[in-house]
Amino acid sequence: MDQNVFVFDHPLIRHKVSLLRDKNTGTKEFRELVSEIAMLMAYEVTRDLPMKEVEIETPVAPTKTEVLAGKQIAIVPILRAGLGMVDGMVKLIPNVRVGHIGLYRDPVTVEPVEYYCKLPEDITEREVILLDPMLATGGSASAAIGFLKKRGIQNIKFMCLIAAPEGIRRITTDHPDVKIFCAAKDEKLNDHSYIVPGLGDAGDRLFGTN
Ligand code: PRP
Numbered sequence: 001m002d003q004n005v006f007v008f009d010h011p012l013i014r015h016k017v018s019l020l021r022d023k024n025t026g027t028k029e030f031r032e033l034v035s036e037i038a039m040l041m042a043y044e045v046t047r048d049l050p051m052k053e054v055e056i057e058t059p060v061a062p063t064k065t066e067v068l069a070g071k072q073i074a075i076v077p078i079l080r081a082g083l084g085m086v087d088g089m090v091k092l093i094p095n096v097r098v099g100h101i102g103l104y105r106d107p108v109t110v111e112p113v114e115y116y117c118k119l120p121e122d123i124t125e126r127e128v129i130l131l132d133p134m135l136a137t138g139g140s141a142s143a144a145i146g147f148l149k150k151r152g153i154q155n156i157k158f159m160c161l162i163a164a165p166e167g168i169r170r171i172t173t174d175h176p177d178v179k180i181f182c183a184a185k186d187e188k189l190n191d192h193s194y195i196v197p198g199l200g201d202a203g204d205r206l207f208g209t210n
């Protein structure tokens with residue numbers, strides 16, 4: 001399981017996640033932090049992008065150097081809370097295409113319910129980075145990945161801020177081909193399937209709806 005899971009240990013990310021967890025962090029700062037952490041994570045999530053050699057001239061001499069080989073990427077936030085991570089990703093990958101999947105977790109069954117999907121037309125040719133700040137039971141992420149696969153998408157990474165061990169187990173079991181990147185791995189779920197210690201309801205904190 002561990003070879004498919006990358007937990008960030010960078011001090012900047014750890015610091016920002018601590019601020020995010022604090023119940024006294026208000027909506028404005030929460031939004032900014034989610035976006036900043038997503039941007040910092042994008043750096044690692046895109047580490048394996050292929051490069052190609054090109055010839056250029058510096059003011060001093062001609063030289064061979066490397067640029068991105070142009071592998072196409074799409075990011076797909078899971079609505080609502082995944083939207084908070086889009087801005088930070090786009091800052092680092094300005095030409096990225098953005099699809100959307102709408103899922104909510106039924107409050108009684110905690111099963112994911114799908115209500116929206118709009119993806120770029122050429123999505124099957126792209127590497128897809130699925131975004132959601134919270135991986136709790138893993139039901140939402142697993143359903144979203146299944147949905148992307150049904151549309152013919154083969155190359156999928158999942159990026160979240162806080163992951164519970166239960167969610168990680170679910171994704172690595174249901175989708176062993178999908179790499180998970182998380183800013184922090186927490187202890188467990190509580191009786192309401194909330195992550196402990198977690199940060200509460202990510203969507204409500206991002207959009208100020210609680
Ligand atoms: C949250 C979160 C994930 C899901 C995680 O969304 O953003 O999508 O719960 O839980 P799971 O791993 O147990 O499926 P929520 O259903 O609260 O919807 P929202 O983003 O609209 O607030």
Ligand code: URA
Pocket residue numbers: 134136193194195196198199200201202203
């Ligand atoms: N969704 C959230 O927003 N928070 C949790 O802790 C679990 C699911």
